[in-house]
Amino acid sequence: MAKHGEVWVYAEQDWDILKEIGVELLSKGRELADTLKVPLCSVLIGSKVKRHADTLFEHGADKVYVCDNPSLAHYDTVKYAKAIEELVERYRPEIVLYGASPQGRDLAPRIASKLRVGLTADCTDLQIGNYKHTDGNEYRDILYQIRPAFGGNIIATIVSPKKRPQMATVREGVMPTPSRQDGRKGEVIEFKPSLNNLKNITQILKREKTEKRVNLKGAQIIVSGGYGVGSRDGFNLIKEFAAALGAEVGASRAAVDAGFVEKDHQVGQTGTTVRPKLYIACGISGSVQHRAGMDQSAKIVAINNNPEAPIFGIAHYGIIGDLHEVIPKIIEDIKKRRVD
Amino acid sequence: MSDFLMVVLVKQVPDTKNITGEAMKEDGTVNRAALPAIFNPEDLNALEMALQVKEQYGGTVNVISMGPPSAVEVLKEALYRGADHVHLISDRTFAGSDTLATSFALKQAVKTKFPDVDIVFCGRQAIDGDTAQVGPQTAEKLGIAQVTYVEHIDALNKKTIKVRKLIDDGSEILEAPLPVLLTVTNTANEPRPFSAKRLLKYRKAATEFGLHELLSNYPQCKTTEELKEHLKKKGLFIEMWNARDIGADPDQIGFAGSPTMVKKIESITLTGSGFKEIPPTDEGIKDFVAELIEDHVW
Numbered sequence: 001m002a003k004h005g006e007v008w009v010y011a012e013q014d015w016d017i018l019k020e021i022g023v024e025l026l027s028k029g030r031e032l033a034d035t036l037k038v039p040l041c042s043v044l045i046g047s048k049v050k051r052h053a054d055t056l057f058e059h060g061a062d063k064v065y066v067c068d069n070p071s072l073a074h075y076d077t078v079k080y081a082k083a084i085e086e087l088v089e090r091y092r093p094e095i096v097l098y099g100a101s102p103q104g105r106d107l108a109p110r111i112a113s114k115l116r117v118g119l120t121a122d123c124t125d126l127q128i129g130n131y132k133h134t135d136g137n138e139y140r141d142i143l144y145q146i147r148p149a150f151g152g153n154i155i156a157t158i159v160s161p162k163k164r165p166q167m168a169t170v171r172e173g174v175m176p177t178p179s180r181q182d183g184r185k186g187e188v189i190e191f192k193p194s195l196n197n198l199k200n201i202t203q204i205l206k207r208e209k210t211e212k213r214v215n216l217k218g219a220q221i222i223v224s225g226g227y228g229v230g231s232r233d234g235f236n237l238i239k240e241f242a243a244a245l246g247a248e249v250g251a252s253r254a255a256v257d258a259g260f261v262e263k264d265h266q267v268g269q270t271g272t273t274v275r276p277k278l279y280i281a282c283g284i285s286g287s288v289q290h291r292a293g294m295d296q297s298a299k300i301v302a303i304n305n306n307p308e309a310p311i312f313g314i315a316h317y318g319i320i321g322d323l324h325e326v327i328p329k330i331i332e333d334i335k336k337r338r339v340d
Numbered sequence: 341m342s343d344f345l346m347v348v349l350v351k352q353v354p355d356t357k358n359i360t361g362e363a364m365k366e367d368g369t370v371n372r373a374a375l376p377a378i379f380n381p382e383d384l385n386a387l388e389m390a391l392q393v394k395e396q397y398g399g400t401v402n403v404i405s406m407g408p409p410s411a412v413e414v415l416k417e418a419l420y421r422g423a424d425h426v427h428l429i430s431d432r433t434f435a436g437s438d439t440l441a442t443s444f445a446l447k448q449a450v451k452t453k454f455p456d457v458d459i460v461f462c463g464r465q466a467i468d469g470d471t472a473q474v475g476p477q478t479a480e481k482l483g484i485a486q487v488t489y490v491e492h493i494d495a496l497n498k499k500t501i502k503v504r505k506l507i508d509d510g511s512e513i514l515e516a517p518l519p520v521l522l523t524v525t526n527t528a529n530e531p532r533p534f535s536a537k538r539l540l541k542y543r544k545a546a547t548e549f550g551l552h553e554l555l556s557n558y559p560q561c562k563t564t565e566e567l568k569e570h571l572k573k574k575g576l577f578i579e580m581w582n583a584r585d586i587g588a589d590p591d592q593i594g595f596a597g598s599p600t601m602v603k604k605i606e607s608i609t610l611t612g613s614g615f616k617e618i619p620p621t622d623e624g625i626k627d628f629v630a631e632l633i634e635d636h637v638w
Contacts, residue, residue, distance in 0.1 A: 014508070077476070077486055102507055106488045109473040113443060113480035118599035121439075121471035131603060144603065149469055150356050157604040200485035202516040205502070209510040269470075278632070288356075299632075312615070317628065321620030329625045337629070 004141060005094035005164060006063075007033040010084070011042040011056055012103050014075065015207075018052045020177070021099030025170055026060040027178040028126055029097060035128045036094060036141060039063055043096075045083050047073035050188065057186040059178045065091070065189050075103055078200045081110045083193040088115060090191070093165045095143050097126070100169035108169050118160025120145035120168045124296075131159045143168070148292055173217050173273055174296065214264045216248055216272040221280075224250030224267055224294075227258060228283020228304060228323060235260045237327055238282055244331045250274070250294075252284045268293035282323045286311025303327065342498050344399030346390045347454050348461045349446055349478070350383040350418060352411040353468040379414045382463030384421075384531035386524040389493065390461045391422045391532070397496055399458070400424045404449055406434065406442065409549040415578055419542035420534035427453070428547055431582040433594050439469075441597035443477035448586040450482060459501070460521040464489060472523065479521035487516050488523040545576040 009029045011022035022042065033040035039062040044052055046068065053064040067083040084107070088096065096111075098104035100122045112119035125146040131139045139161035145168045149156045160166050216222060223245065225238035235255070242249045250272075251265040267274055269289040279297035284290060286302070286309055294300070295314050302315035303323045312318045319326050354375035390401045403418040405411045406429040415426035429449050437445065450457055460482070465472035472488070479486035487503050494513060495502040502515050506525055546554055551564040551571075561567040571577035583593060591597060618628045 019508075081480075102489050105472050106476060106486070109439070109476035110480045110486065112473070113440060113477035116440065116599070118438065118440065119473060120600060121469070121473055133601075145600075150354075155606045156602055157606075158600050159603045160599045160601070163599045200483070200517060202485060202487060202514045204512055205515055206513040207507075207510065208512075316614060317616050317618055319618045319620050319625075319628070326620050326625065329620075329622060330629060333626055333629045337633070 004036045004038050005092045006039050006041050007036065008041050008043055008065075008093045008096045008165070009061070010096065010098045010104065010107075011044045011052065011064075012099055012101060013044065013046050013049055013052065014103065016046065016049070018055060019099065019101065019103075021101055021104070021170075021172050023055065023059050024172070024175050024177050025097050025099060026056065028170070028175045030060045030178065032095060032126060032128055032143070033062075038094065041065060041093070043067075043084060043087060045072055045080055047071075050190075053186070053188050058180050058182060058184045060181075060184075061186055063187045063189055065191055067191050067193055069192070069195065071195055074204050075107075076202055077106055077110055078198055078202075079195055080107055081114065082195060082198060083191075084111050085114055086193040087191055088165060096165045096167045098167070098169045100171045104169050108167060112167055115165075117163040117165060117167055118158075120147060120158040120160070123147045123168045123170045124174045126168065126170070131161050133161060142166070147171075171273060173275060214248065214262075216250055216265070216267060216274050219248035219274070219276050221245050221247035221278045222250045222267070222274055222276045222294075222297075223247045223280045223282065224252065224265075224284060225255050225260065225282050226252040226284030226290075227254035227260075228285070228306075229255060229260055230283070230324075232260050234324070237324065241280070241282070241327050241331055244334050247278075247280075248276075250279075252281075252287070252290050254285075254287075255283075281311050281315070282327065284311055285309045286314070342398055344393060344397055344458045344496070344498075345454060345456055346393060346399055346401050346459045346461065347450055347457050348383070348387050348390045348401060348403045348418070348423070349474075350387065350403055350405045350414055350463070351380045351466045351468075352377050352405060352407050352414045353380045353466050354378075356467050377410065377413065379417050380463055380466045380468075382465060382524060382526050383414075384463070385526055385528045386461040386463045386522075387418055387421060387423065388529045388531040389490075389522070389524050390459070392529070393459070393493065393496065394422075394424075402427065402454060404429060404446070406430070406445055406449075409547065409580075412545075412547050412550065412578060416542055416545055417534070419545060420539045421532055422535065422538065426545075426578055428578060428580045429582075429586065430547075430549075430580055433583050433590060436595035436598060437593055438598035438600045439471055439473040439477055440599060441593050443474050443481055444592045444597060445583070445586065445588050446474065446478045447481035448588045449581060450478070452586050453581070458498070458518050458520075460484070460519070462521065462523045464523045464525045475521060475523040482519070482521065485516040485518075485520045486523075487514055487520060490522045490524050491528045542576065544571075544574075545578055546571060547578045547580045549580070 009025045012019040041063040042056040042061040098108040127144040131142045143166040145158040223242040250267040275296040301317045302311040403426040462475040489506040492504040
């Protein structure tokens with residue numbers, strides 16, 4: 001008999017589109033499952049969603065639990081929670097992970113409450129380790145659920161040693177997407193939850209998509225402007241800089257609040273969390289909230305005329321100077337190289 | 341006009357969004373004790389939504405907060421803004437509650453004190469933990485429907501509610517049965533300011549805890565008991581409930597009722613790794629761009 005239960009990842013789908021987060025989570029899930037020497041499994045709920053199982057196998061899932069039912073076509077808190085609760089009671093997994101998306105954050109707490117198990121929100125890292133409880137007991141192979149708290153000013157490691165499954169929601173865009181292994185196969189396990197006579201069901205009457213023109217999450221390079229840019233017109237320089245590098249335009253909350261640029265450009269705790277290859281912060285002082293949304297970037301460049309700006313504390317390269325003079329020089333240099 | 345019984349769950353939180361120099365310790369970490377305590381921002385949006393329902397459809401707005409005695413401050417602010425009644429849940433045995441234990445206590449309070457509730461409002465999340473879990477967990481424990489990330493109430497009757505909620509890439513109009521728990525986003529509305537008239541009236545409101553201190557302001561009252569009666573008559577006494585008052589099983593609250601525990605806390609310090617300063621000169625920038633190209637950064 002296996003010592004531990006399986007590692008499960010909830011594969012969120014929305015109107016039949018498999019969400020990236022469920023695939024993204026398979027990389028960390030693989031690591032945890034390998035450490036525990038147990039299978040990695042995805043949980044897929046919807047109507048005619050079985051075909052998505054192949055994508056999940058190719059990204060590392062060993063098994064996919066599928067709840068396929070026309071009444072599950074669209075997300076409903078109570079129905080989806082019921083399906084997962086029944087699955088958990090039947091198969092007793094060790095760990096269940098969800099994306100910290102609006103859907104995951106709606107679903108996971110409802111399930112945790114019903115099962116009376118622990119749930120840690122918005123984790124940025126997960127590890128396996130031992131935990132010595134204050135009661136003297138040592139718990140082995142426990143899930144360390146690591147997350148920023150207190151407005152990003154502390155990093156807390158949370159454990160739920162006594163209850164199974166251990167559950168967490170994981171922040172989107174924090175884990176790398178696992179590479180695809182074409183043709184990798186696994187086992188599909190179909191499961192039929194009992195969904196009759198459920199109370200508290202909601203009905204979707206209408207859905208409106210707002211086109212997101214700004215794609216900060218997918219960007220390799222982000223050039224962000226802050227309050228130090230000075231004006232809405234001044235922000236054109238940031239846009240020009242971004243265009244020269246083929247980068248996306250980001251902004252701090254201060255720049256957005258001041259009306260320099262639209263809110264969908266905002267990076268940070270109340271905006272988008274990003275981890276590009278290169279993040280260039282121009283005229284951004286670097287509040288805790290802003291840093292929480294970009295400090296995972298591979299390379300950080302800060303341009304600011306205040307040498308005391310906290311952004312320099314996390315930057316790899318710092319240019320202390322007036323961004324209105326520095327940026328044109330960089331743009332010019334890049335353009336010259338292109339011609340050469 | 342129907343008569344909707346509403347409960348708004350609010351939390352007093354440290355102001356983590358406005359960390360000033362004074363709240364920073366020398367080692368670059370935050371001194372939590374130095375942060376001011378405020379009304380959790382999105383709970384203000386929840387309260388505003390409830391007040392608007394009262395104005396449009398009729399009903400009563402009850403506000404509940406769970407926390408230390410000092411949390412009475414946010415309840416008074418709720419009164420200044422227009423809440424009909426406010427209540428504090430406070431008991432040492434709640435200390436150490438995680439989101440599961442907290443939602444259990446809140447469920448007990450709603451169930452014992454407002455069994456006929458129609459709508460429970462919460463902010464989407466609190467800025468100290470940012471978990472967004474207590475709302476859905478309270479809904480599950482109450483056995484009622486939930487809608488999270490709510491921006492607007494489109495229609496309401498005694499049986500159903502129609503709301504607009506935010507999703508990943510847009511919004512959805514949902515219909516849910518009553519009773520329902522809604523978590524409200526900061527994009528929902530602009531919370532109203534204090535009403536001057538209500539501020540004048542309710543700034544004297546107090547709980548059991550505050551009575552002793554207030555006694556000297558009321559020469560007509562000789563004992564705290566008399567003062568309590570006096571305040572009650574004027575609608576200025578804020579009721580406080582302990583675990584027993586709301587029938588909370590000690591095994592399900594506080595540390596005992598919390599499956600999660602904190603293993604470790606690390607304060608974030610501002611340390612860059614391998615920081616390199618680039619002089620803002622033509623030469624400096626040329627070398628800098630060359631270095632980034634060499635490192636395949638662009």
